[in-house]
Amino acid sequence: MALASIFAELKGLVPDLSIDSINFLYVGGGIAATFAVYSAVLVIYRLWFHPLVGFPGPKLLAATTWYETYVDLVHRDFPERLARIHEKYGPIVRVAPHEIHVNDAEFFHTVFATEAKHRTNIIPPRGLGQEDSIGSTRSHDMHQLRRKPLDKFMGQRNIVRQQAMIHEEIRVLDQAMVALKGNGKPVRLDCVFTSFTGDIVGRLACGETPALLQGKDFSPEWYDMIRGAARIIPVLRHFPQVGEITQKMPNWLVQTLVPRSTGFRVLQMLGAERIARIRADVANEKKGAAEDGDSMFHHLLRSDLPESEIVSARLNAEATSFMGAGTYPTAATLIFVAYYILADPKIEGRLRNDLKDVMANFDHEVPNWEKLEQVEYLQACIKEGLRLLRLFRRKARISTDLDLTYGNYVIPKGTPVSLSPYTMHIDPDVFPEPSKFKPERWLAKDLDPRMNRNLNPFLAGSRNCIGMHAAWAQMYLILATLFRPNKTYRLKLGECDESDVYPVVDNEFGVAKYDSRGLNALVV
Ligand code: HEM
Numbered sequence: 001m002a003l004a005s006i007f008a009e010l011k012g013l014v015p016d017l018s019i020d021s022i023n024f025l026y027v028g029g030g031i032a033a034t035f036a037v038y039s040a041v042l043v044i045y046r047l048w049f050h051p052l053v054g055f056p057g058p059k060l061l062a063a064t065t066w067y068e069t070y071v072d073l074v075h076r077d078f079p080e081r082l083a084r085i086h087e088k089y090g091p092i093v094r095v096a097p098h099e100i101h102v103n104d105a106e107f108f109h110t111v112f113a114t115e116a117k118h119r120t121n122i123i124p125p126r127g128l129g130q131e132d133s134i135g136s137t138r139s140h141d142m143h144q145l146r147r148k149p150l151d152k153f154m155g156q157r158n159i160v161r162q163q164a165m166i167h168e169e170i171r172v173l174d175q176a177m178v179a180l181k182g183n184g185k186p187v188r189l190d191c192v193f194t195s196f197t198g199d200i201v202g203r204l205a206c207g208e209t210p211a212l213l214q215g216k217d218f219s220p221e222w223y224d225m226i227r228g229a230a231r232i233i234p235v236l237r238h239f240p241q242v243g244e245i246t247q248k249m250p251n252w253l254v255q256t257l258v259p260r261s262t263g264f265r266v267l268q269m270l271g272a273e274r275i276a277r278i279r280a281d282v283a284n285e286k287k288g289a290a291e292d293g294d295s296m297f298h299h300l301l302r303s304d305l306p307e308s309e310i311v312s313a314r315l316n317a318e319a320t321s322f323m324g325a326g327t328y329p330t331a332a333t334l335i336f337v338a339y340y341i342l343a344d345p346k347i348e349g350r351l352r353n354d355l356k357d358v359m360a361n362f363d364h365e366v367p368n369w370e371k372l373e374q375v376e377y378l379q380a381c382i383k384e385g386l387r388l389l390r391l392f393r394r395k396a397r398i399s400t401d402l403d404l405t406y407g408n409y410v411i412p413k414g415t416p417v418s419l420s421p422y423t424m425h426i427d428p429d430v431f432p433e434p435s436k437f438k439p440e441r442w443l444a445k446d447l448d449p450r451m452n453r454n455l456n457p458f459l460a461g462s463r464n465c466i467g468m469h470a471a472w473a474q475m476y477l478i479l480a481t482l483f484r485p486n487k488t489y490r491l492k493l494g495e496c497d498e499s500d501v502y503p504v505v506d507n508e509f510g511v512a513k514y515d516s517r518g519l520n521a522l523v524v
Pocket of ligand 1: 329
């Protein structure tokens with residue numbers, strides 16, 4: 001039967017098949033057919049002709065990233081599925097059409113290498129409003145140029161020097177706790193920790209505190225915003241266009257359409273305002289006024305970076321990245337550690353005892369972070385928190401200079417190679433009873449050296465966490481303050497249990513279930 005007569009016969013059945021709509025069908029069908037052919041060719045190329053064809057792993061992952069997108073958005077447990085894939089296929093798998101994943105801590109430093117070994121590019125995250133920040137800089141050379149002026153500022157020596165600033169925030173926190181003693185109202189410790197870390201990173205980045213700790217009830221809106229922003233990360237990971245489009249929309253429209261992405265917007269606005277002020281200060285210095293202000297942005301604006309590197313858009317991206325990266329993971333670790341201390345009288349008892357001497361003069365003088373590092377049990381609690389924090393998401397680096405060799409496999413240079421700190425942190429061979437919070441495992445006389453080898457919460461190499469020293473300092477100081485024995489108040493766990501803090505959702509960092517009651521405690 002001729003095509004025309006088929007259409008004639010269908011005419012009565014289908015509401016409107018005018019010439020225009022027939023053309024539309026042709027065009028639509030043509031596009032769909034082209035897309036189908038393109039997809040088929042792409043899959044054939046990936047499965048039979050791609051340079052990574054010889055690597056083990058499920059064909060579905062080698063063929064497409066859509067499966068991972070589906071799992072990330074619906075089940076949110078891709079890291080766990082990846083662990084099971086390794087059980088079946090061995091330590092090296094093709095986790096995505098263009099990416100290799102290795103489950104072997106011995107290979108960690110080959111991938112997360114320093115510049116002396118080989119240069120590392122990344123696939124930059126998009127849609128977070130952080131494009132052009134150091135953490136989102138694709139090329140090794142550009143990353144090094146941007147990071148260099150900050151390395152010293154964020155280095156251990158300078159953080160030790162900047163401790164007075166952390167001490168000031170510690171005093172604010174301690175006084176707030178004293179004031180809450182006996183009022184019978186639970187304190188949201190998750191808000192306390194997020195505000196504390198937000199204040200510190202604000203001071204480090206811009207030289208002034210956002211005073212979140214002093215906000216009503218420790219600024220729960222800040223915690224909600226950070227958590228809300230984290231929740232949209234899995235969407236942005238696969239559909240960065242959502243973030244890119246919302247960044248161009250007016251605030252009211254974003255708030256209506258994608259409320260969670262306003263978090264990143266707020267971070268940008270906070271940074272933009274302060275950077276403009278610092279820029280004006282530094283311009284005045286150049287006109288002969290004395291140097292004042294010792295923040296990351298003062299350093300960047302005084303540095304000899306080319307003009308293109310200190311334009312407002314780039315510095316705003318850096319501010320957003322610092323506020324997000326600097327606030328959330330440190331707070332998440334503290335929430336987790338504080339819960340286990342409060343939930344287990346033996347852990348709390350031992351910690352209080354071990355802190356007795358070093359914290360004896362707290363009312364006159366907050367001890368230095370270096371002194372607190374010597375309290376082995378405190379260090380062990382923090383390490384255990386960092387281990388279990390579940391740095392879920394695999395992290396990738398691209399070697400630009402060398403092919404990497406793993407066993408009999410040669411991974412061509414230019415290939416993203418990833419490892420998952422999460423899997424290394426819960427390897428039952430290295431950490432027996434891996435899901436248990438057991439600080440004493442770090443105090444064994446004959447400590448298994450593989451434990452420190454496997455613990456890599458800050459990653460390593462030329463792109464490791466630039467804020468790690470600031471994070472350690474904060475964690476030591478706040479935990480020692482809250483759990484020192486010689487103080488007038490004590491914290492008592494409120495209406496919450498392990499399921500309210502245990503990270504189960506993969507938002508880069510593990511996040512507790514979305515309907516968590518939060519970590520709360522009574523001040524008695
Ligand atoms: C317990 C706390 C923290 C943990 C576990 C942590 C972890 C990490 C990790 C794993 C990375 C590498 C990310 C990647 O390669 O994709 C990273 C990078 C980064 N972190 Fe942290 N971080 C913490 C605290 C901080 C703090 C306090 C700051 C800022 C004050 C900060 C700022 C950054 C920045 C700017 C980067 C990008 C560095 C670069 O690419 O050169 N982090 N962090």
